[in-house]
Amino acid sequence: MENGTISYTQLLREDLGIFRVTPDDGVPDFKAGQFLTLGLPLESKIVNRAYSIASSPENKKFFEFVIRWVRRPLPGRLTSLLFNAKEGDKISWAKPAGNLTINDTLANGEKDSRRIVCIGGGTGLAPFVSFAQHLHDTNDKREIVVLHGASYVDELSYKQLLTDLENESIDKGKDKWNFKYRAAISRPEEWTNRAWHGHKGRIEQFLRSNDAGKSPLEELVGEKITAENTMFYVCGWQGTIDGTMDYLKNKNFVTEKNKREDGSYEVKFESYG
Amino acid sequence: MGMAEEIITEPNYEKLCSNIINSSEHIRFAGFVNDKSKILHSSERDNLDPLLSDHEIGMSIHYTLERWRKAQNFTFRLGKERLTFTEYDQVTLVTIPFKGKLLLVSTEPRIHYDPIIEKINSILTDWEKL
Numbered sequence: 382m383e384n385g386t387i388s389y390t391q392l393l394r395e396d397l398g399i400f401r402v403t404p405d406d407g408v409p410d411f412k413a414g415q416f417l418t419l420g421l422p423l424e425s426k427i428v429n430r431a432y433s434i435a436s437s438p439e440n441k442k443f444f445e446f447v448i449r450w451v452r453r454p455l456p457g458r459l460t461s462l463l464f465n466a467k468e469g470d471k472i473s474w475a476k477p478a479g480n481l482t483i484n485d486t487l488a489n490g491e492k493d494s495r496r497i498v499c500i501g502g503g504t505g506l507a508p509f510v511s512f513a514q515h516l517h518d519t520n521d522k523r524e525i526v527v528l529h530g531a532s533y534v535d536e537l538s539y540k541q542l543l544t545d546l547e548n549e550s551i552d553k554g555k556d557k558w559n560f561k562y563r564a565a566i567s568r569p570e571e572w573t574n575r576a577w578h579g580h581k582g583r584i585e586q587f588l589r590s591n592d593a594g595k596s597p598l599e600e601l602v603g604e605k606i607t608a609e610n611t612m613f614y615v616c617g618w619q620g621t622i623d624g625t626m627d628y629l630k631n632k633n634f635v636t637e638k639n640k641r642e643d644g645s646y647e648v649k650f651e652s653y654g
Numbered sequence: 655m656g657m658a659e660e661i662i663t664e665p666n667y668e669k670l671c672s673n674i675i676n677s678s679e680h681i682r683f684a685g686f687v688n689d690k691s692k693i694l695h696s697s698e699r700d701n702l703d704p705l706l707s708d709h710e711i712g713m714s715i716h717y718t719l720e721r722w723r724k725a726q727n728f729t730f731r732l733g734k735e736r737l738t739f740t741e742y743d744q745v746t747l748v749t750i751p752f753k754g755k756l757l758l759v760s761t762e763p764r765i766h767y768d769p770i771i772e773k774i775n776s777i778l779t780d781w782e783k784l
Contacts, residue, residue, distance in 0.1 A: 395724075452727040571691045572716030 382420055382473035387466050388443055394535050396450040400463060401443040402472055408441045411477035413515035414508040417444055420473040421462040427473060430459035433507035434477065437514035447538045449504045481508050481616060481651040488644035495612045496524040496602065500584055500625055502617025503531060505653065509614065510539045513546055517558065524559040526602065530584025530621065532568045534577050540564065561601060585621060588628035608634050608647045615650040622650045665753065665781055667695035674759065675699060677773040682745065683760040691715055694755065705745055718749055722756055737771065752778055
């Protein structure tokens, strides 16, 4: 394990926070969408846990994470330690790993120019915050859509950053930076969400066709979503993955884990539950 | 051999609320909410001036559910939450978890609560026996 420092903490809610870790020897190369294993001492042992990295590989100052403190049925050990940690506390980390990374080439070796649709449930948004910043910083010309699902409006952890990225897309023009961000709130009837006027329901419902045969996602991008023009990346609870695949499998979308004989697929996912 | 199926019967919230309201003259209100703040049913005693506006009722339910959710973070140490009281000058709010829902009861303040709670628990237990 390498050494670093918790350089920034920001609580968004009692159980949701943004954490930055500054490595002692600098941020190593990694790919957008990967995770990092963090470690903190507990009773003379080191407790480890992996978290998706929300910062981009181009950010060489720190790793950033958005982390939910799940406490039921039992509080997570490392996450509890993180939420008790102070800025300046030392922390250990292992090298970045994980396969939920952006495909730049197709199975046949050609450049992948398909639209990228990212579906993040809760803190499953983290890899796509990394995606968005990386694709922006590397001047990628693909169309990118980030969809974030949350129960409450105060869980829309990167609303400002992603809205700014969309506004930049509008200002610059799609030919220079083509980015859209939408969120869905699954408990719209709750008091905290009373002023929410965006999409209501589960995030994967962006893929559900309306009576006219168009899904909200298709209305957003202005064309039919097909396996030929769109690549999906999904991260969240297994229910989010399953819900997404319920819509996509009927449209001949195939996941990386069940790729075709020629190696092609259109859905990459990672579940954390 | 077929698998045994568990038959889940939703409580008759209307009847439960009615029974609870009628169990004590000190009870002003009884209602059930689910964990998404939806009021499944509620009953109020007739001819009482409301203490909260509709907007404030929504806010009050939100605070109650927030507190309930947070209290459940100690279930692994302390066991299930059974009851809470909040006594204001003008009213006392009682919450009792019931089958994944929350029973909200308001009573007059500064009364002897034990017999009221016993009656409510008896009504809830009687339903569970059905």
